[in-house]
Amino acid sequence: QVQLVESGGGLVQPGGSLNLSCVGSGSSFDTMAWYRQTPGKQRELVAIVTAIGSAIYANSVKGRFTISRNNAENTLSLQMNSLRPEDTAVYYCHAKVYSTNTNYWGQGTQVTVAS
Numbered sequence: 001q002v003q004l005v006e007s008g009g010g011l012v013q014p015g016g017s018l019n020l021s022c023v024g025s026g027s028s029f030d031t032m033a034w035y036r037q038t039p040g041k042q043r044e045l046v047a048i049v050t051a052i053g054s055a056i057y058a059n060s061v062k063g064r065f066t067i068s069r070n071n072a073e074n075t076l077s078l079q080m081n082s083l084r085p086e087d088t089a090v091y092y093c094h095a096k097v098y099s100t101n102t103n104y105w106g107q108g109t110q111v112t113v114a115s
Helices: none
Strands: 003-008 010-012 017-023 030-035 042-050 055-057 065-070 075-080 090-098 102-105 109-111
Touching: 003 090, 003 102, 010 017, 017 030, 017 090, 017 109, 030 075, 042 065, 042 075, 055 065, 075 090
Parallel strands: 010 109
Antiparallel strands: 003 017, 017 075, 030 042, 030 090, 042 055, 065 075, 090 102, 090 109
């Protein structure tokens, strides 16, 4: 059974930092990514990284967030710096296996940026 389990969310003040982690099990993955969603809005891509470490970021987080993965440990991280209130959302870990065209999602972790 394939699972993605996130951790690391919480409450932080504007300008602060958080590090999100995702641990995958049951499969190796081609791409891994972080998405986020706020009530009433579509889930949006925050950052995605390939198996060889190439990363793409949403314009809104470029220069502030860093995505990284450890293929040996099947983990994904998102270092978030200079957080803003508009970064408040539920953050989801996503992974895709190209050979089966299957998408996997974690359960989500809440990030709240407020004074």
